[in-house]
Amino acid sequence: MRLWSVSMMVVAFGTASMAQAAETTPNYTFDYAYPAAAGQIGPLRAWLEADKARMRAKLAADAAAARADAKKEGFPFRSYDASKTWKVVTSTSRFLSLSGDVGSYTGGAHGMSQSLSLVWDKKAGRQVKSKDVFVSSAVIQAAFGTAWCAALKTERTKRLGADAGQDDIFKCPKVSDLTLLLGSSNGRVINRIGLIADPYVAGSYAEGPYELTLPVGAAALRAVKPAYRKDFARP
Structure with a gap:
């Protein structure tokens, strides 16, 4: 029996709007997406991919630890969930401005959400807050x-x-x-x-x-x- 599934859609930048990764296991569900405009900037794409990897690794470790604790203490384990979606706010000659929506669930009464901002300075070739x-x-x-x-x-x-x-x-x-x-x-x-x-x-x-x-x-x-x-x- 297949206990987990992974789907990854890395679209061709310029022909579709998002690069998206999704993974579902018995312990967690993970989703991460960013727009083509960000993927077209090499250093920014590398940062986003590294951010995705860090987020997924932490989720996997935290969920595994929570499942082990639940088994040890004899209470039901509730699958974890984490997602992050970046969207374009605007793109000018100087800035690519993105908004980020983060969602998480770690077995409590309800999930949590957080907003983020990411600005890429095209002239300087780096992120700025x-x-x-x-x-x-x-x-x-x-x-x-x-x-x-x-x-x-x-x-x-x-x-x-x-x-x-x-x-x-x-x-x-x-x-x-x-x-x-x-x-x-x-x-x-x-x-x-x-x-x-x-x-x-x-x-x-x-x-x-x-x-x-x-x-x-x-x-x-x-x-x-x-x-x-x-x-x-x-x-």
Whole structure:
């Protein structure tokens, strides 16, 4: 009897949109995918493949240990699950901006999710952190904090049906606690910023993540490091 299965679809970049690997065993289910635009950049593709291998190896080790513990203690083992999907936010002449969605389940009451940001600087030929294109965390907060909190209050009120803007448990988080995505409406320059608060960051697990988009304004342009300023513009 075949106890496990592996399927891997490595598509021809330029003719399909994703490279995807999927594996199911008695201990775990694993999925990892990234877009063709990332696969066309050799060093970035190598990093993604290494990230996939690290993630799969950790999942396999953790799930095997959990199964052994369950057998030793005499309780049922629940199969683990891990997934990561990268998607293109935008691609400009300077940046390839990706968003990452991570899901995991380790036998608890529910799984967990996490958002990620990956930015490839085409000019420098390396990854940069999205927040590192700005002068400092304090300047990012000054540029986006007020608009972020106002938009979050509006969205939380929509979801909860009441004014949740002054929640004693989940106060408006700082921008430094969020996932920051570089975005563009025209594919030429970065002119909008995506901000994501994962579950438990700005609200309960039941509320889900909060993802809001803000335009790049004058304050945001001043917050960008000089080396990147020409790659940003107001909408």
